[in-house]
Amino acid sequence: MPSTQTLLNRIGTVVIPVADQDRQIEFYVEKLGFEKRADVPFGNGYRWIEVAPADAVTTIALAPPPEGKPTGNVETGITFQTEDIDAVHADLKAKGVDVDDEVSRMGGPVPPLLWFRDPEGNVLMVVDIS
Numbered sequence: 001m002p003s004t005q006t007l008l009n010r011i012g013t014v015v016i017p018v019a020d021q022d023r024q025i026e027f028y029v030e031k032l033g034f035e036k037r038a039d040v041p042f043g044n045g046y047r048w049i050e051v052a053p054a055d056a057v058t059t060i061a062l063a064p065p066p067e068g069k070p071t072g073n074v075e076t077g078i079t080f081q082t083e084d085i086d087a088v089h090a091d092l093k094a095k096g097v098d099v100d101d102e103v104s105r106m107g108g109p110v111p112p113l114l115w116f117r118d119p120e121g122n123v124l125m126v127v128d129i130s
Contacts, residue, residue, distance in 0.1 A: 011058050013050060016076055016122050017065035021049055024062045027119050031095045034060075053080070072120035085112045085128035092116055103128075 018024045028034045028051040037059055038050040050059040060078065065071050082088045085103050092099040092114075099116040112128040 013059045013061050014076070014078055015061040015063050016074070016078075016118075017069060017071045018062045018120055018122075019065075019071040020120070021047055021062055021064070023119050025049060025051070027097075028060070028062070031097055072122060074122045076122050076124055079125040079127055081129045082126055083128070083130040085114060085126060088126050089114055 016024075025036060025039075029036050032053075034051040034053055036049065036051055038048060040048050042048050046064050049062045051062060052059040089099060089103050097116050098121075100114045103112050103114050105112050114126050115123055116126070117123055
């Protein structure tokens with residue numbers, strides 16, 4: 001048990017800085033089947049966009065980067081869970097998603113998993129929890 005108390009209770013949103021928000025919406029909503037939870041203007045011509053799987057609490061914000069910061073080719077650290085990694089792999093391949101050639105099966109305590117990339121090269125993971 002930690003000795004320090006916290007007032008933080010959940011992860012609400014994770015942010016992926018993106019250059020082309022419309023292309024990313026198409027990927028996450030049309031290819032992955034996520035819901036678009038928010039698409040609202042803010043600041044000087046910016047949009048705040050959030051997407052998520054249907055039953056998810058945590059959302060992914062597809063936001064413009066801070067001025068002067070790059071986008072794309074980022075290891076996001078975002079991991080999705082599934083109970084059928086092989087079906088997810090086949091589905092992503094069939095939809096033309098940039099996904100690993102094979103599901104990684106390391107054995108031991110590491111569950112089967114795969115990595116895929118969004119149109120800007122940001123890397124996301126899927127782990128089998130069955």
